[in-house]
Amino acid sequence: MNLDVIENIKKTKTLLLIIFSILIAGYIKFKSVYSIPIPVWSTKAFILFLEILVVVSIVDIIIILSFNYIKKNILYLKHKAEEAEELLNETKFLSEKLEKQTKFLKDKLNEITTLNKIIYEINQTFELERVLKIILESLCSYLNYDRAIIFLFDKEKNCLLPSIGFNIDKDKLYKINLSLYDKESVVVKNFVRNIPVIIKRLSDKEQKMPYFEDIKEENTLI
Incomplete structure (x- = not known):
């Protein structure tokens, strides 16, 4: 979607240049084909001023419309960028949470494995010394005691x-x-x-x- 917006802005710039070129070419062609009579009360300078005023007004309207369209697309891009940033932060949060949960489950699995080992070994013997040795070695391994x-x-x-x-x-x-x-x-x-x-x-x-x-x-x- 963002690529479409950027492409639309590029098209708007191209269209703006084409319109300006057509207006200039049309104005020159119109001047060369048609001869507009000048009123008695007017002068050539006044007529030129009016022509320039009309052209500038048309150009201003086109520029305003074009920039409004471009501004709308830029705001859309900004909104999408904010949404992407929020999504990235949420993904990062979920990743950290998943990492903590994975570590928690891993610790619990090690704990269960150690307990199962102790229970299994105890079931193999009823000698107190042997049972205590199994428990001590398993706990030291689990707790990382030296x-x-x-x-x-x-x-x-x-x-x-x-x-x-x-x-x-x-x-x-x-x-x-x-x-x-x-x-x-x-x-x-x-x-x-x-x-x-x-x-x-x-x-x-x-x-x-x-x-x-x-x-x-x-x-x-x-």
């Missing part, structure tokens, strides 16, 4: 004992014994408060623990 430990609470000794670890040396892991009376331990604090904690600074003692070795403090989640 290490993790599952502690079990020993009521008799009133301490936390490591049950299974991910990406932690086993020999070092089973030497860990965290008493609930150790108020400096961030793991004990986390267990008592029962809320996630992001570690900003580790003590020298904590840095020597197997689960904190060579780790960036600002990325530590308990």
Whole structure:
């Protein structure tokens, strides 16, 4: 449709030139064929003035009509451009929304896949250590954690004992014994408060623990 409007404007310009040429040629031909008698009270200069006035008036009318037509087409083009911009913005919005929905569905699919894997593996065995290992490995893979430990609470000794670890040396892991009376331990604090904690600074003692070795403090989640 926009191409049609542009083509119409070009045709209008061409038609305008043709009309002007015809008017000029017609005027010259009319002057050469017909001799208009000049009234006694008039002069040649006055007649020439009238002729020029008539020609200018006709030209003005043609120009006004032509430019009104061109203006109408330009406004139409502007309106179509605004509609195209709105459509582009709407398409961009829908694209971003679709991208978010796709990411959401992908995350949910990964979550379901992980849960299915856990359920399947658990159904294959009833050993607690094996079940905990499957759960821990699956969760670390899903959450993109580089290490993790599952502690079990020993009521008799009133301490936390490591049950299974991910990406932690086993020999070092089973030497860990965290008493609930150790108020400096961030793991004990986390267990008592029962809320996630992001570690900003580790003590020298904590840095020597197997689960904190060579780790960036600002990325530590308990």
